[in-house]
Amino acid sequence: MAGAGTDTQLRGRAEEFERLRPLLFSISYRILGSVGEAEDAVQETWLRYETTTTRPDSLKSFLSTVVTRISIDVLRSARVRREEYVGEWLPEPLLSDPYEDPARAAELADSVSMAALLLLERLSPLERAVFVLREVFGFGYAEVAEAVGRTEAACRQLSARARKHMDEGRTRFDADRKEREELAARFFAALREGSVESLQELLAADVQLVGDGGGKAPQLARFIHGSEKVARLIAGAFPPIFSIGTTVDVQEINGQPGALFRDRDGKVAVALTVDVVDGRIAAIRSVINPDKLGHLGPVADAWAMKDEWNRTRRG
Incomplete structure (x- = not known):
């Protein structure tokens, strides 16, 4: 008892x-x-x-x-x-x-x-x-x-x-959630197109691109500042990423617009968030370190994806 x-x-x-x-x-x-x-x-x-x-x-x-x-x-x-x-x-x-x-x-x-x-x-x-x-x-x-x-x-x-x-x-984000989501949707669509002009229209002049690979995954850049530099980099990089079977799940991450990029097998490769301030994207942050993605599901082999991405770009 x-x-x-x-x-x-x-x-x-x-x-x-x-x-x-x-x-x-x-x-x-x-x-x-x-x-x-x-x-x-x-x-x-x-x-x-x-x-x-x-x-x-x-x-x-x-x-x-x-x-x-x-x-x-x-x-x-x-x-x-x-x-x-x-x-x-x-x-x-x-x-x-x-x-x-x-x-x-x-x-x-x-x-x-x-x-x-x-x-x-x-x-x-x-x-x-x-x-x-x-x-x-x-x-x-x-x-x-x-x-x-x-x-x-x-x-x-x-x-x-x-x-x-x-x-x-503190960054004062745009209060209108619908507007943030619409801008983010336009941004991710522009990534597929690879248009520098379309991307630059959405970016703040002092936009920051920050990547966290932790030395364990390839990344486009650790830190880049300025709308033209950021637009040119991602316009050249992302169309080949989509051509190797990468998919994008646009969703909220950390309470802000974002997306999970997955390889052709559905494994998580990148978690990306954007900060929307005054109707423009003020920051783009990408987490690529596999140690930080495991709680989201099976993690992709980022190095293998990079090799295929390089072959596609050369082709």
């Missing part, structure tokens, strides 16, 4: 945890910028909760504290690896945020964009955690202080500094 009671209690804990899993993942992903590391942090949170002998007054606060502290520790070690990263570092693409809160929909959508996650990279681990908990998820300062192990006064200062840094660099 005692064993049955223990099993029932464990199932109850598991059900409670699963209800909060979307929130825990969303907190951790914003702190870490990595789907895999966030999933690991959530799993470690469950293991700690599973073995705790006390019942917390607020399960949400308790689990949020645990996942935040784990994420801060992971981020501190990850920063050393990112300093040694080959080329430009971009967050792992996220197709959909599992946590929803209508009252904070704007904060949640804005904070998961590639641009916002890259801004968060400039903050210290503590500033990043405080900003995510307070500004994104609306936690009270008492909860934030408990989560990061600092006083409320210190957290207010951390939050103010973080908010200032974020506001100074």
